[in-house]
Amino acid sequence: MNTCVTYEEFGTPHDVLKVSSLLKESPKKGEVLVRMVARPINPSDLIPITGAYSHRITLPDIPGYEGVGIVEEVGQAVSQEWIGKRVLPLRGEGTWQEVVTAPADWVVPVPDEIDDETAAQLYINPVTAWIICTEVLRLGQGDVLVVNACGSAIGRLFAQLAKVIGFRLIAVTRDDQHTQELLELGASTVIRTNESQLAPTVLEVTNGKGAHAAIDSIGGAAGTALAFCVCPKGHFLTLGLLSGQQVDWAKISRETQANVKLFHLRHWNQQVSVQVWHETFHQLISMIVNGSCILMTPSASFRLQDVRKAVRAAASAEGKSGKILLVP
Incomplete structure (x- = not known):
């Protein structure tokens, strides 16, 4: 049985x-x-x-x-x-x-x-984080990524990939609980929303330019606020819905110039070849073994x-x- x-x-x-x-x-x-x-x-x-x-x-x-x-x-x-x-x-x-x-x-x-x-x-978090950074957003040296709910398991992976790939991560959390760990993992800045207004702070730490891309795992008001951190023609990617509420799509469309993307791992699964599937896992396993991702x-x-x-x-x-x- x-x-x-x-x-x-x-x-x-x-x-x-x-x-x-x-x-x-x-x-x-x-x-x-x-x-x-x-x-x-x-x-x-x-x-x-x-x-x-x-x-x-x-x-x-x-x-x-x-x-x-x-x-x-x-x-x-x-x-x-x-x-x-x-x-x-x-x-x-x-x-x-x-x-x-x-x-x-x-x-x-x-x-x-x-x-x-x-x-x-x-599988779920490592592959998602890797594909988003390398294939969807194509982040490189000097790019700025802002991620909310960054104290989560996948948030910690984005921090480590910032160090591996070379982009700059602005980690967004509610409080100070994960600040030190995220900085040690690879985040360049941690913004605590219980202490600071999100968009003005992102603009301040990016010299008024905003982030190249933002990843929202919360939705609702928090996700909507994140969209205003993206520079004109930058990317706003929705990954999760921890709040159980959708972002205000009308407000984002009307008041920002962000390119909106939705990521579902199953869509990547439907398109990927067996060879690329195994190459992706080989890359991730190598990073786990050599300690660059934990x-x-x-x-x-x-x-x-x-x-x-x-x-x-x-x-x-x-x-x-x-x-x-x-x-x-």
Whole structure:
């Protein structure tokens, strides 16, 4: 049998998630069967459960976009050498179950130098941050990027990539909790919105020019304010909706000259080739191994059977400490 987390209706995750047992099925041709070791809980895992994307989700569904595990079985046309290897089983089934099947071509092998807790987090935030910086915004030496909610896991990655790529990061946080850490990671400036007005401060630290690009993970009034930090013809990119509210698109369109972009990792997934997919992970894994990028240490682990407790903990910990992991 295969223990898995499912939901049959949309709603608050800790209310609608339940633990079920399904028959364990063998992998089909071109697939691998992976016994999961660890899976993080991300906002991107929880938001679909609420019904935000109900138009493209068929119920019942198994959540979970990332994690790490050990290949236990392979289907036809897949080398037996995969068995026993530690991998990221991506682009297959939801990872919040004991075993998942995934297409062998897209499975990412994990080197011994990376522990399970780090490997489990190698997909959603690292790939998103890297693709945004290098392909979407094409940031380079001297460019200025301003990011709100920068104390989050992905915010910390933008700070480190600023040092790797050479752009200048203005990190926006609500208070002083993450200031020192963000500066040490690679941010050039930290603006605390409980102390300073955002747009005037960005203009001040950029000598009146504004930022080349801004990344909003909050939405609502905070996201709208961020758009006014961008220089004329600069880029305003929306990444998340932590506030649960949309930015004021009419105000941004009417009163700024920003080029608006929306980023969804699934759109990149639909277009990327197998070769570029693996090259991207090779680059990210290399940065993890050489220490130029460090992922947050998870704050707690919960059994799959305790998923309701786990998602409650994740909701209270997001942006304040490391990820919550679901483990065997």
